[in-house]
Amino acid sequence: MARGPTLMLERAYIDGHVCGVDEAGRGPWAGPVSAAAVILNLRKVPKGLDDSKKLSARTREALEIEIKAKAVAWCVGFASVEEIATLNILHAAGLAMHRAVAGLHVAPAYALVDGNYRFKLPCEVKTVVGGDGKSKSIAAASILAKVARDRIMVEMDARYPGYGFASHKGYGAPVHGEALRALGPCEIHRMSWGPVKLALMGKDPMQAFDRAFHEELPFDHAEP
Numbered sequence: 001m002a003r004g005p006t007l008m009l010e011r012a013y014i015d016g017h018v019c020g021v022d023e024a025g026r027g028p029w030a031g032p033v034s035a036a037a038v039i040l041n042l043r044k045v046p047k048g049l050d051d052s053k054k055l056s057a058r059t060r061e062a063l064e065i066e067i068k069a070k071a072v073a074w075c076v077g078f079a080s081v082e083e084i085a086t087l088n089i090l091h092a093a094g095l096a097m098h099r100a101v102a103g104l105h106v107a108p109a110y111a112l113v114d115g116n117y118r119f120k121l122p123c124e125v126k127t128v129v130g131g132d133g134k135s136k137s138i139a140a141a142s143i144l145a146k147v148a149r150d151r152i153m154v155e156m157d158a159r160y161p162g163y164g165f166a167s168h169k170g171y172g173a174p175v176h177g178e179a180l181r182a183l184g185p186c187e188i189h190r191m192s193w194g195p196v197k198l199a200l201m202g203k204d205p206m207q208a209f210d211r212a213f214h215e216e217l218p219f220d221h222a223e224p
Contacts, residue, residue, distance in 0.1 A: 004050050005139040007042060009112055009128065016109020017072065020137025021101060021121070023093045023114070024052070024145035028170035029180075029196055029205070030163070030189045031153050032078045033089065035096035036144035037104055037111070039072040040137050046070060049139040051132040052146040064147045067140045074140075075103035076148045081188050089190075094119035100141075114138050160186045177205040 010018045023035040046066040048059065055063070068074055077099025079092035087095060094117075101111055101121045108123050114131035131138040150169050157166035163179045163186065170176070170188075172195060180189075180199035189196050195205035 005132070005134055005136045007040075007045065007136050009126070009135045010040065010042065010137055013110045017106055018110045018112060018137060019073070019101060019104060019108040019123075020131070020135055020139070020141040021097050021111050021113045022052075022132055022138050022142040022145055023096060024142065024149045025170070026089050026093055027172075028190075029172055029176065029193050030081070030165065030170035030186070031149065031156060032080050032188075033084060033093050033096050034076060034078050034145045034149040034152075035093060035100045036074065036076045036141040036148065037097070037100040037108070038067060038074045038137055038140040038144060039104065039106055039108055040067075040140060041070055041072050044070040045136055046140070049136045049143070051139060052142040053132075055143070057150070060143050060147050063140075063143050067144060071140070073104040073106040073108075074144060075100045075105075076144055077101075077103060078149075078152075081190055084190055085192060090117065097121060100145075112138050114142065156188055160188065172206070174206060180205045 017039050019037045019039045021037045023033060025033040046063055052060055077096045079096040084092040097119050098121055110124050111121050112135050113125055113127050116127050116129050118125050118127055128134055132142040153169040154166045162183050164175050168176050185196050198207055199205045
């Protein structure tokens with residue numbers, strides 16, 4: 001059995017370009033959600049493609065350069081904090097995916113999308129549960145989406161000092177919880193998220209994790 005992502009799914013489609021699609025940033029307390037779409041050149045696939053969460057930041061950044069140089073087409077899309085508040089995080093992620101696929105300069109016939117939700121995209125969609133560990137195209141998309149969002153959060157750290165965005169990228173780290181209690185939320189915090197609501201009430205944001213684990217509450221607004 002092959003270990004890690006392969007090109008098996010991509011090669012199953014012979015009548016058009018196939019793009020891999022993945023998102024980053026559904027769980028953080030702050031910042032946009034990002035998504036990427038990548039059409040790999042099957043003759044020039046970068047080595048080492050894998051689920052972005054399994055790679056170091058340095059490896060992701062190196063692969064980002066190689067993916068962009070060798071891919072047939074790639075695009076990264078975002079949905080803002082305001083759009084997350086209006087649409088909810090699931091549909092905001094879908095909007096970011098739509099923007100990424102629509103922004104490809106080569107139109108794909110098929111999209112391999114990580115997960116089990118069939119978003120409406122500008123082409124036929126095949127969902128792949130655990131896709132960033134199965135498809136090299138999805139893995140490449142996961143890397144581009146992650147690196148692009150991380151880069152924005154480093155920029156937000158300079159704009160909104162004190163929260164530590166450069167280190168935790170908006171996720172639910174204890175240092176983030178402490179900053180929220182001390183400073184209150186800033187413009188890029190997701191105000192409907194449980195931890196941010198707790199901070200607004202003067203409570204410990206990390207309690208949202210405790211309730212989620214002990215009461216088996218949904219993780220939509222608490223999971224990193």
